[in-house]
Amino acid sequence: MIRIPHERSPQMKGIRQLAEHLDISIGTVSRALNGKADVNEETRKRVLAAAEEFGYVANQSGRSLRQGTTNVIGLMIESSKETVENSDNFFLGVTDGLQSVFSRHNLDLVMLPCPSDEDPYEYLKRMVARRVVDAMIISATQRIDKRIDLLVKAKIPFVALGRSSSGGNFTWIDLDFEGVATCAVDRLVSKGHRRIAIAAPSSEINLGYVFVDAYRKALEKHGIVYDPELVIRVKSSEQGGYRAGDELLQIKDRPTAIILIYELMAIGLYRRLVEAGIVPGRDLAVIGFREEPRARFLQPTLTCFRISLPDLGAALAETLLAGMPVYSEIYHDNAHSRIWPLKLVPAESDAFLMQPEA
Amino acid sequence: MIRIPHERSPQMKGIRQLAEHLDISIGTVSRALNGKADVNEETRKRVLAAAEEFGYVANQSGRSLRQGTTNVIGLMIESSKETVENSDNFFLGVTDGLQSVFSRHNLDLVMLPCPSDEDPYEYLKRMVARRVVDAMIISATQRIDKRIDLLVKAKIPFVALGRSSSGGNFTWIDLDFEGVATCAVDRLVSKGHRRIAIAAPSSEINLGYVFVDAYRKALEKHGIVYDPELVIRVKSSEQGGYRAGDELLQIKDRPTAIILIYELMAIGLYRRLVEAGIVPGRDLAVIGFREEPRARFLQPTLTCFRISLPDLGAALAETLLAGMPVYSEIYHDNAHSRIWPLKLVPAESDAFLMQPEA
DNA sequence: CTGAAAGCGCTTACAG
DNA sequence: CTGAAAGCGCTTACAG
Numbered sequence: 001m002i003r004i005p006h007e008r009s010p011q012m013k014g015i016r017q018l019a020e021h022l023d024i025s026i027g028t029v030s031r032a033l034n035g036k037a038d039v040n041e042e043t044r045k046r047v048l049a050a051a052e053e054f055g056y057v058a059n060q061s062g063r064s065l066r067q068g069t070t071n072v073i074g075l076m077i078e079s080s081k082e083t084v085e086n087s088d089n090f091f092l093g094v095t096d097g098l099q100s101v102f103s104r105h106n107l108d109l110v111m112l113p114c115p116s117d118e119d120p121y122e123y124l125k126r127m128v129a130r131r132v133v134d135a136m137i138i139s140a141t142q143r144i145d146k147r148i149d150l151l152v153k154a155k156i157p158f159v160a161l162g163r164s165s166s167g168g169n170f171t172w173i174d175l176d177f178e179g180v181a182t183c184a185v186d187r188l189v190s191k192g193h194r195r196i197a198i199a200a201p202s203s204e205i206n207l208g209y210v211f212v213d214a215y216r217k218a219l220e221k222h223g224i225v226y227d228p229e230l231v232i233r234v235k236s237s238e239q240g241g242y243r244a245g246d247e248l249l250q251i252k253d254r255p256t257a258i259i260l261i262y263e264l265m266a267i268g269l270y271r272r273l274v275e276a277g278i279v280p281g282r283d284l285a286v287i288g289f290r291e292e293p294r295a296r297f298l299q300p301t302l303t304c305f306r307i308s309l310p311d312l313g314a315a316l317a318e319t320l321l322a323g324m325p326v327y328s329e330i331y332h333d334n335a336h337s338r339i340w341p342l343k344l345v346p347a348e349s350d351a352f353l354m355q356p357e358a
Numbered sequence: 359m360i361r362i363p364h365e366r367s368p369q370m371k372g373i374r375q376l377a378e379h380l381d382i383s384i385g386t387v388s389r390a391l392n393g394k395a396d397v398n399e400e401t402r403k404r405v406l407a408a409a410e411e412f413g414y415v416a417n418q419s420g421r422s423l424r425q426g427t428t429n430v431i432g433l434m435i436e437s438s439k440e441t442v443e444n445s446d447n448f449f450l451g452v453t454d455g456l457q458s459v460f461s462r463h464n465l466d467l468v469m470l471p472c473p474s475d476e477d478p479y480e481y482l483k484r485m486v487a488r489r490v491v492d493a494m495i496i497s498a499t500q501r502i503d504k505r506i507d508l509l510v511k512a513k514i515p516f517v518a519l520g521r522s523s524s525g526g527n528f529t530w531i532d533l534d535f536e537g538v539a540t541c542a543v544d545r546l547v548s549k550g551h552r553r554i555a556i557a558a559p560s561s562e563i564n565l566g567y568v569f570v571d572a573y574r575k576a577l578e579k580h581g582i583v584y585d586p587e588l589v590i591r592v593k594s595s596e597q598g599g600y601r602a603g604d605e606l607l608q609i610k611d612r613p614t615a616i617i618l619i620y621e622l623m624a625i626g627l628y629r630r631l632v633e634a635g636i637v638p639g640r641d642l643a644v645i646g647f648r649e650e651p652r653a654r655f656l657q658p659t660l661t662c663f664r665i666s667l668p669d670l671g672a673a674l675a676e677t678l679l680a681g682m683p684v685y686s687e688i689y690h691d692n693a694h695s696r697i698w699p700l701k702l703v704p705a706e707s708d709a710f711l712m713q714p715e716a
Numbered sequence: 717c718t719g720a721a722a723g724c725g726c727t728t729a730c731a732g
Numbered sequence: 733c734t735g736a737a738a739g740c741g742c743t744t745a746c747a748g
Contacts, residue, residue: 014725025735030727040733057487061428062725064419065740072490077450077469092435092471099473108490111435111469113450115457129415132430132466238651267655274657293596297625299632372741383719388743398717420741423724718748724741732734 018056022046033058064131073102073320074133077113078120078140090309091139094161097313098137105327107134121146128156135320137161141172143206159320163337164206171323173316176339177207177261178214180305183344184259184287185218187303192354193285194224197255199244199265202233211261230255234265241265245272248284256354257285263292266302266349285350290342300348307342315340376414380404391416422489431460431678432491435471436478436498448667449497452519455671456495463685465492479504486514493678495519499530501564517678521695522564529681531674534697535565535619536572538663541702542617542645543576545661550712551643552582555613557602557623560591569619588613592623599623603630606642614712615643621650624660624707643708648700658706665700673698 019026024043032039032047050056064070075098077091091111099109110133114123124147127133134157138147141162148167151158160172181198188196198215201208216226232247234240244265248258249272260266266288273280280286281300288295288304295302315334321327322335377384382401390397390405408414422428433456435449449469457467468491472481482505485491492515496505499520506525509516518530539556546554556573559566574584590605592598602623606616607630618624624646631638638644639658646653646662653660673692679685680693 015727016725026726027728027736028734031734034727036728038733043733055483055487057484058727059423059725060488060490061419061422062740063727065417065423065725065742066727068740070419095471096474099471100475103473103476108485109471111471113453113457113467113469115461116454117458118461125413126415127466129413130418132418238655271655297596297629373743374741384742385720385744386718389718392743394744396717401717416743417741420724421743423726423741424743426724720747722743722745724743726740727738729738731736 014059014062015056018047018050018054021054022050030058069326070132070134071106072108072110072133073098073135073137073317074110074112074127075137076120076124076127076139077111078116093309094313094316097310097315098317099313100310101314101317101321105321121150125150128154135324137316137320141206142166142204143209144204145206157320157324159316159323161316162206163210170337171319171335172337173312173319173340174210174337175207175307176341177211179339180289180342181211181214181259182218183305185215185222187344188257188259188285188287188350189222189224191285191350191352193257194354195227195230195253195255195257196224197230197232197248197251197258199232199234199241199258199260199262199269201236201261202240203236205236208261215259232258236262236265238264238268241268241270242272243268245269245276249276249278255284257287257350259287260289263288263290263295263304265289266295266298266304270298281349282352285352287350291345298349300351303347303350304345305342306345307340312340372417372420373414376405376408376412379412380408388416427684428490428492429464430466430468430491431456431493431495431675432468432470432485433495434478434482434485434497435469436474451667452671452674455668455673456675457671458668459672459675459679463679479508483508486512493682495674495678499564500524500562501567502562503564515678515682517674517681519674520564521568528695529677529693530695531670531677531698532568532695533565533665534699535569537697538647538700539569539572539617540576541663543573543580545702546615546617546643546645546708547580547582549643549708549710551615553585553588553611553613553615554582555588555590555606555609555616557590557592557599557616557618557620557627559594559619560598561594563594566619573617590616594620594623596622596626599626599628600630601626603627603634607634607636613642615645615708617645618647621646621648621653621662623647624653624656624662628656639707640710643710645708649703656707658709661705661708662703663700664703665698670698 015026015029019029028043029047032044033051102109112127114120136151136156136158138158139161141160141164143165145164145166148160148164148170152167152170160170163172163174185196198212200212212231219226229251232244234243248255266286270280273284278284286302288302291304291306318331318334322331373384373387377387386401387405390402391409460467470485472478494509494514494516496516497519499518499522501523503522503524506518506522506528510525510528518528521530521532543554556570558570570589577584587609590602592601606613624644627644628638631642636642644660646660649662649664676689676692680689
């Protein structure tokens with residue numbers, strides 16, 4: 001038996017070559033490949049087999065141009081220094097959940113990292129105008145966020161991970177910062193604390209406002225007067241936590257408890273406290289934010305809140321699809337913004353009871 | 359003065375509308391926008407102004423189809439559970455360096471996260487066949503890595519972060535695992551250690567082989583017999599570090615030092631050691647791998663190795679472009695694989711001297 | 717310096 | 733069930 005190896009892959013550039021090889025029209029090849037109903041089963045089998053053999057997959061640009069849709073969803077990531085240090089694997093954790101939904105519809109997810117020296121707004125504008133994606137997921141929403149206005153105006157389907165004052169009526173999913181702040185304050189108050197500090201981000205990120213507001217309301221509910229001095233503004237990072245410790249130590253009539261808005265702050269805070277001879281969970285109550293593998297080593301263990309990132313990702317995906325005409329029917333039930341709950345994971349860092357003052 | 363707001367944005371869908379509005383041909387609009395030389399300066403200005411006004415940017419699918427190039431570079435990310443836990447912000451750190459180079463040529467970077475339930479090979483194959491990117495950056499290379507054979511065969515320009523036995527003569531950049539292993543062994547031996555353990559990954563990732571090989575050679579250089587029992591295979595994670603501590607404690611004639619192949623292992627290892635009443639840097643010498651902000655809190659401070667991720671990213675980008683016909687001339691000097699050095703950051707975890715045995 | 721036209725690789729009415 | 737043809741939005745030889 002003689003094999004002619006070179007005949008096997010005769011420049012299988014596109015659908016035309018595949019059709020020629022099969023001696024049928026490109027239209028039929030296309031229909032067969034795309035699972036259209038009106039194709040002879042025998043023909044379809046031949047086409048599929050040949051495509052598999054030659055590794056043919058439709059050129060995305062050709063498809064997109066013709067269909068007016070890219071079947072790609074973009075997840076915008078800001079790779080600013082602060083985000084890099086903060087986000088740890090938040091996005092990679094969410095990604096799998098997103099894809100579990102998108103894959104049902106042959107939609108591909110791409111992450112679009114905005115360069116740190118480019119304005120996020122301009123970056124997004126360019127990506128949107130070029131039509132590289134059908135829809136967008138944005139995150140790290142700011143209180144005033146022009147990106148949202150842009151997306152609304154351009155009528156690009158999108159969902160935001162985070163609320164914002166901008167954009168009017170857009171769809172978002174946000175973590176339950178109110179719930180976390182309220183739960184943390186309630187818990188601390190029940191253990192006898194009255195002077196409760198909070199470490200909040202120094203940036204204009206929207207969650208900072210939400211968190212501090214809820215903290216304030218929770219305090220007032222317990223008849224505790226809100227003291228602006230106890231709101232410590234620092235960077236959302238390990239270093240920020242260290243600084244928060246610094247500032248905490250300088251407050252006269254020192255707080256007996258602190259709530260952190262970002263999990264890795266706990267690492268820096270613990271270090272600063274240890275340096276000052278203060279033991280978390282004995283001399284000062286600490287409640288962290290998101291449960292995080294990296295913070296699990298902390299001694300004493302950190303009271304924090306649990307969240308399933310894949311589930312959050314899936315919810316984001318379903319909410320996004322609910323806003324896209326083609327899929328809106330299927331995901332009709334998800335067509336609303338919502339608050340994503342977190343679950344308290346009690347640990348040692350806030351376990352002690354305050355002695356009531358004499 | 360009367361404004362007719364609706365006239366301002368007359369369905370500015372594409373180049374045709376823009377051309378009509380300017381009353382010139384689409385060819386001229388295209389040439390003006392793309393900075394071709396043979397365009398009247400006056401005309402160019404008008405075109406640019408109108409494009410800015412209407413927010414026109416060329417549709418990427420149209421461009422790609424015509425030019426046969428997407429001007430997009432893909433960075434494949436494996437979002438497998440293990441990778442998610444490990445990679446922390448490694449990729450986001452590299453991203454900025456990549457973009458600093460790509461942006462010089464108007465190339466966009468997209469991250470392509472492979473779903474954890476999809477075979478990385480099949481995923482890559484699909485992405486490549488669809489021509490969504492002009493070139494690829496892959497990482498986490500395995501000892502045998504079909505992805506590399508695929509890319510070579512498909513003649514897609516690519517660069518690998520990591521070596522592999524597959525693919526023959528492809529271009530890669532890899533961290534200097536040999537240098538790190540050798541430096542660590544030399545350092546420990548000079549402090550009197552003879553029984554030096556190593557924590558290596560249990561997976562087939564190529565760096566594991568490289569690292570252990572170099573460790574072995576370094577030992578032999580000092581006349582120390584390689585003992586397979588001292589190679590502890592664990593997951594590259596904090597948990598893996600904890601397990602490594604476990605196994606270390608069970609070794610009869612316990613090692614006096616351990617070298618870690620992954621930075622976050624140190625966190626788990628420290629915890630296990632503390633539980634056993636063993637103080638790192640006093641009872642056991644520990645050398646970590648990459649310097650990492652999250653591991654900086656460790657007490658005693660961890661001896662490790664420094665690397666600039668943005669610089670690594672830029673090097674990857676330049677090496678990749680050197681392999682793309684259009685850019686090969688400019689980046690001719692980067693057209694070679696290479697080992698990326700790391701710099702020792704001495705700290706406390708291995709600072710003590712061993713007492714010579716009687 | 718500009719315009720008219722071809723064609724990149726597809727999908728999809730439309731005819732048969 | 734299949735084929736022939738149009739056309740998605742661009743860029744680029746080619747003519748003038």
